[in-house]
Amino acid sequence: MNVVVAERGATERELDLEIPGESLSTLLEAKIETYRKKINLPGFRPGKLPKDVVKKRFGASIRSEAIEELVDTSIRQALTDKKILPVAPGSVSSLDAPENGPIKLKYLFEVDPVIELKDYKGLGISIEKTSVSDADVAARILEIQNQTAEVTKPERPSQTADLVTARYNKILVDGVEMPAPVPVFQAELGKGIPAVDAALTGVTVGQHLSIDFTFPADYADATQAGKAARYEVTVEGVFERKVPEATDEWASKLGPFANLSELRERIQKDLLENVEQKAKQKAHDDAVDVVLSRNPFSVPKARVEHFVNWQRDRMMRQGQQVPELAELMQIFGIEAEKQLRRQRAIEWIAEKEAIKATTEEVDARIKEMAEQAGISADDAREELRKSGRLMEVRESIRLEKTLDWLVSA
Numbered sequence: 018m019n020v021v022v023a024e025r026g027a028t029e030r031e032l033d034l035e036i037p038g039e040s041l042s043t044l045l046e047a048k049i050e051t052y053r054k055k056i057n058l059p060g061f062r063p064g065k066l067p068k069d070v071v072k073k074r075f076g077a078s079i080r081s082e083a084i085e086e087l088v089d090t091s092i093r094q095a096l097t098d099k100k101i102l103p104v105a106p107g108s109v110s111s112l113d114a115p116e117n118g119p120i121k122l123k124y125l126f127e128v129d130p131v132i133e134l135k136d137y138k139g140l141g142i143s144i145e146k147t148s149v150s151d152a153d154v155a156a157r158i159l160e161i162q163n164q165t166a167e168v169t170k171p172e173r174p175s176q177t178a179d180l181v182t183a184r185y186n187k188i189l190v191d192g193v194e195m196p197a198p199v200p201v202f203q204a205e206l207g208k209g210i211p212a213v214d215a216a217l218t219g220v221t222v223g224q225h226l227s228i229d230f231t232f233p234a235d236y237a238d239a240t241q242a243g244k245a246a247r248y249e250v251t252v253e254g255v256f257e258r259k260v261p262e263a264t265d266e267w268a269s270k271l272g273p274f275a276n277l278s279e280l281r282e283r284i285q286k287d288l289l290e291n292v293e294q295k296a297k298q299k300a301h302d303d304a305v306d307v308v309l310s311r312n313p314f315s316v317p318k319a320r321v322e323h324f325v326n327w328q329r330d331r332m333m334r335q336g337q338q339v340p341e342l343a344e345l346m347q348i349f350g351i352e353a354e355k356q357l358r359r360q361r362a363i364e365w366i367a368e369k370e371a372i373k374a375t376t377e378e379v380d381a382r383i384k385e386m387a388e389q390a391g392i393s394a395d396d397a398r399e400e401l402r403k404s405g406r407l408m409e410v411r412e413s414i415r416l417e418k419t420l421d422w423l424v425s426a
Contacts, residue, residue: 019035028127031124032096032123036122088109105127107124107127110124135312143424144297154285154288169257174220175219175252181252183217301423308423316361325346374410
């Protein structure tokens with residue numbers, strides 16, 4: 018068998034194969050012999066069908082089957098011999114299988130490009146120092162107060178800070194009727210579009226309203242930003258929130274806090290951990306971006322499609338309406354390619370610098386996971402082992418250590 022491998026791009030390869038005609042003849046004869054013993058035709062004893070009858074009646078189909086099997090086997094053997102690992106199944110672009118002569122074919126496929134990263138040390142990126150102010154803590158306490166507010170139905174029309182629920186009857190945008198995004202919406206008066214909040218202030222349940230307004234120029238939905246609109250709605254509920262005072266008694270109801278001071282300390286600790294994690298993540302992202310900018314390399318299209326398909330499956334499992342793959346490729350393709358390049362670069366650096374997760378680090382991570390789940394470390398380890406996720410824990414630590422190494426090297 019003659020094999021020639023040609024590069025057709027950074028990640029594309031073409032396998033040019035020539036398979037001796039004798040190989041097909043041998044396989045074809047073996048298949049005819051097998052089918053001769055299996056096929057039952059009227060007038061012939063089972064297993065005694067003559068070869069010439071098999072060839073005449075089924076020869077074309079058996080030959081096609083033999084060619085398909087021989088091509089598949091030969092491609093796999095050629096890839097093995099050349100020590101090539103495609104990232105996905107390829108395709109036969111041309112095939113010539115004459116009655117007498119060798120089979121000639123071309124097989125197109127993709128591979129991961131060989132990379133050799135340079136200038137990935139001494140990036141000059143460090144984790145920004147962070148802090149949490151008293152104002153940050155106070156804002157978080159106020160947020161918790163609002164979250165724990167008692168919601169009641171007041172015997173009065175709506176007013177600022179109330180929650181008003183209303184059902185859409187009709188939506189017009191620039192005079193064109195639009196479908197409602199949801200049947201019922203809720204507005205916190207004083208925090209939405211001013212004209213809408215004003216129209217919903219002083220209303221009672223059952224009241225019908227026509228609200229004319231203009232979407233803000235910076236509205237989240239760019240297709241509606243700056244456009245004139247009318248909402249025709251029916252008020253279905255008016256709710257008042259009674260925000261509790263921040264007292265020792267209130268704090269003690271939120272968790273294991275003896276007083277408000279302990280709650281503040283916990284909030285400050287959590288906020289600090291959060292901003293530190295964000296600063297660390299930013300440094301990691303910046304470092305990888307610099308490495309990638311200094312070391313451009315391609316990603317196989319098949320890997321990008323697989324990544325986007327994974328995103329699509331995840332969205333479907335969450336019950337979301339999901340576009341077709343081609344449309345998702347337009348939406349996520351560039352980001353998917355970036356994430357795959359990022360992953361490849363980190364893995365390469367981890368391998369190059371021999372960065373690994375130690376047994377102690379894995380044990381500590383499992384213990385942390387067990388405490389969060391309220392189970393023993395042994396039980397957590399066993400669950401991870403059974404689900405096949407124990408290696409994920411090790412790889413996650415390896416990834417984190419590699420990123421930390423990047424901002425410190």
